[in-house]
Amino acid sequence: MIVLKATQTQFDALDGYKNGDNLLKFAKDGNDNWIVGLQVLDDSAFEPIHDQLNELECIDYVPIPDS
Amino acid sequence: MTNEQYLNFLLMVGGGASETIDSDYQAVLDRSTALGYTAPSAASQTLQNTLVTDLKNAGVWDKLDVLYVFASDGGDSDFACLNWKAPTLYEATKVSSPTYTNKLGFTGNGTSSFINTQHTIGTNSTKYTQDSASFGVYSQSDLSVAANNYPVAISSRSALKRTNIASGDNRINSNSPSPTISFNADTGLVGMNRPSSTQVQALQSDGTLGSLSTATAQSIQTNELFFLSYLSSNFSTAQVSLGWAGGHFTSTEWDDYVTAVDNYLGAI
Numbered sequence: 452m453i454v455l456k457a458t459q460t461q462f463d464a465l466d467g468y469k470n471g472d473n474l475l476k477f478a479k480d481g482n483d484n485w486i487v488g489l490q491v492l493d494d495s496a497f498e499p500i501h502d503q504l505n506e507l508e509c510i511d512y513v514p515i516p517d518s
Numbered sequence: 519m520t521n522e523q524y525l526n527f528l529l530m531v532g533g534g535a536s537e538t539i540d541s542d543y544q545a546v547l548d549r550s551t552a553l554g555y556t557a558p559s560a561a562s563q564t565l566q567n568t569l570v571t572d573l574k575n576a577g578v579w580d581k582l583d584v585l586y587v588f589a590s591d592g593g594d595s596d597f598a599c600l601n602w603k604a605p606t607l608y609e610a611t612k613v614s615s616p617t618y619t620n621k622l623g624f625t626g627n628g629t630s631s632f633i634n635t636q637h638t639i640g641t642n643s644t645k646y647t648q649d650s651a652s653f654g655v656y657s658q659s660d661l662s663v664a665a666n667n668y669p670v671a672i673s674s675r676s677a678l679k680r681t682n683i684a685s686g687d688n689r690i691n692s693n694s695p696s697p698t699i700s701f702n703a704d705t706g707l708v709g710m711n712r713p714s715s716t717q718v719q720a721l722q723s724d725g726t727l728g729s730l731s732t733a734t735a736q737s738i739q740t741n742e743l744f745f746l747s748y749l750s751s752n753f754s755t756a757q758v759s760l761g762w763a764g765g766h767f768t769s770t771e772w773d774d775y776v777t778a779v780d781n782y783l784g785a786i
Contacts, residue, residue, distance in 0.1 A: 454629050472599045474613045478630040478750065488627040490615035497615070512629055515752065 455492075455507035457485040465503055470496045481513035542579075542602070543570040549605035555597045558590035562786050566590065569782040570602070576774030581652075582764035583643040584608055584635060584743065588623030589656075589759035591786045598623065601637070608637035616746060621786050622658055623759035624746065628665055632747030632754070637763070639672045640740035645765035648691055648735045653763040654678065654709015654721055655745060656779055659756040662704040666756035668748035670709070672763070673739035677748055678710055690718050691738060697731035707776050713766040725773035759783055 457465065457477055462485045468475040473496035477485040491497050491504055539547075543566060550557045558566065566587065573579040585602040595618035599610040616624040616631040624633055639646055639653075646653070655670045655678070662682040671677035674694075679687040681704045686696030690710040699720050701708055706723025713719070715735045720728030745761050746754040760779060767775065 452629065469611075472596050472609060472611055473615070474611045474634070476613050476630070476750065478614075478753065480629070487614050487630045490617060490627055490631060494615040496612075 452512040453509050454480070454486040454488055454512045455504065456480075456510045457487070457507055459485075461485075461503070461507060465500060468497070468500055470499065473497065475500070479515070481515045484510070484513075486510070486512065540567055540570045540574070542574075543567045546600055546602050546605045549600055550593075550597050553596070555600075556592070556594035557597055558593035558786075562591040562593065565782055565785050569778055572778035572781070573775065576771055576778065578767070578771050578775045578778070579603075581645055581767065581771070582762050583639075583645045584637045584764070585760075585762045586610055586633075586635065586745075587760050587782075588618075588633075589621055589783060589786060591621050594618075595624070599633075601635070608635055608642065610635045610745075613747075613750075619757070622757055623656075625659075625757040626746035626754040628753050628755040630753060632750065633745040633758075633761075634750075635743040635745070635761075635763075637743050638740055639676070639743055639763060640738035643763065646738075646763050647765065648738055649712065649715040650766045651676075651690055651712045651764075652709055652721065652766050653690070653743065654707065654761065655756075655758045656707045656760040656783065657705055657756050657758055659758075660704045661701075661708065661756065666754050668744075668746070668752050668754050669756040669758055670743070670745050670761055671748040672743050673741040673749070675736055675739050676710070678708070679748070681708065688720070689733070691735045692718060692733040693736050696733050699728065699731060701728065702726075707760070707779050709762075711766050711772070713768075721767065721772055723776060725776040727767075727769050727772055 681701035688699040709721035
């Protein structure tokens with residue numbers, strides 16, 4: 452599965468962006484990367500930050516081990 | 519014609535002259551209108567009104583702190599985020615774009631998306647207490663599948679991880695070690711029930727209560743009620759149509775709750 456990876460600078464700029472009931476929040480993957488699903492690219496609520504989301508790196512998702 | 523007038527008209531035309539819009543459901547519609555959300559179709563509104571009155575007649579409504587009805591016909595994803603118990607409070611947030619599907623509800627992506635109710639159990643809750651509590655969801659997805667882990671969770675002491683899990687990870691106000699709580703079906707309306715300070719059980723989608731297991735109640739860990747995530751660190755791919763938190767249910771109340779929700783979701 453492909454997800455979007457943020458650098459720390461991108462994370463600092465984008466994490467917590469809110470538009471109405473919609474919130475952008477990055478999660479950690481199994482490699483300790485800040486990631487978010489591709490669905491945010493098609494979400495009209497995030498249209499104002501679409502260009503910044505498009506700059507995020509596409510990577511293969513690494514699951515977090517089941518605890 | 520306002521939403522209320524139109525709905526009353528439809529109820530009258532439909533032969534339900536004695537039916538009226540429940541005031542609590544009207545408050546949901548009013549909140550939706552005030553915020554500019556897209557309300558469900560008139561037919562769906564009639565069904566939703568029936569759902570509310572059914573829950574009230576069953577004694578379920580008064581036991582709920584929060585109720586989110588994600589699935590409707592024609593309502594948008596914003597309408598789906600309203601808390602029916604108090605529409606001006608604890609409107610849910612769609613975190614990182616869970617997918618919304620008409621008539622079905624929200625689906626998680628398994629990596630980052632979920633629903634945050636913004637309702638903090640232990641701070642905002644009055645029905646959900648240490649010794650009397652319940653929470654749950656209506657899942658369209660098979661909750662025995664690991665990818666669908668945690669359709670609903672509050673804290674490490676209160677979470678529904680998986681319906682078939684052979685460990686103590688399905689909990690309600692209890693810490694590890696907890697008893698294994700398994701379910702007799704993997705879809706539909708399911709949840710966790712704590713009817714006393716010493717016992718817990720599954721709320722099963724066939725309308726029955728699971729066997730009582732011993733689990734001493736521990737203090738509530740104050741956390742927000744999430745759907746499709748556990749502590750925003752684990753994420754579910756399940757599709758959920760409804761969710762709640764509140765006090766515990768008796769067997770009759772639970773059976774009536776399942777019937778009312780099944781009737782509603784089967785009709786939209």
